[in-house]
Amino acid sequence: GEDVEQSLFLSVREGDSSVINCTYTDSSSTYLYWYKQEPGAGLQLLTYIFSNMDMKQDQRLTVLLNKKDKHLSLRIADTQTGDSAIYFCADTGGGNKLTFGTGTQLKVEL
């Protein structure tokens, strides 16, 4: 079945850029998403990219999609302590159903 993989942890210094990576297996994915989960909270939609796009920028967030390699990344510029959270990528390989990665815990150090 569909598989979405992410590294489990990332640690960066405040002010640096963070890059969170994701790989997926379903080549029919229409949309790919990034969600953010803060401690004790639900998932908050950060951004999404349509599969025919290579890049999408939204303020400090840049999403890159390499469809050939089935690789998705989320870059957060000028990372702040408030960006510390778990980040999930997800794709719509199954129509209205999402397949989630395991999540990457981002820790921002002063």
Added chain:
Amino acid sequence: DAGITQSPRHKVTETGTPVTLRCHQTENHRYMYWYRQDPGHGLRLIHYSYGVKDTDKGEVSDGYSVSRSKTEDFLLTLESATSSQTSVYFCAISDDQGAQEGETQYFGPGTRLLVL
């Protein structure tokens, strides 16, 4: 946040007892989902609904049932709770929004369930 509430937010129960979790939405969205979140597994789909009385199984549906008698409510029942069902349960909603929005899902705050 989209208008999604979950109840209860926390529950402790004993093995073998039935448990029902409720998801309520005020967005009139067509699709509703139940996920469980466990360390190392991300979110896994339990059941989903594509309309009133229309439901289907997800990836990890064994031991769970759902019902949707109204657009706004989606109930998840653990028929006989087991310790392996200790988890955080999230409800999500989505609608047919066309090409610009895709099938974006919006999540509730979650229910923490502990089965002793």
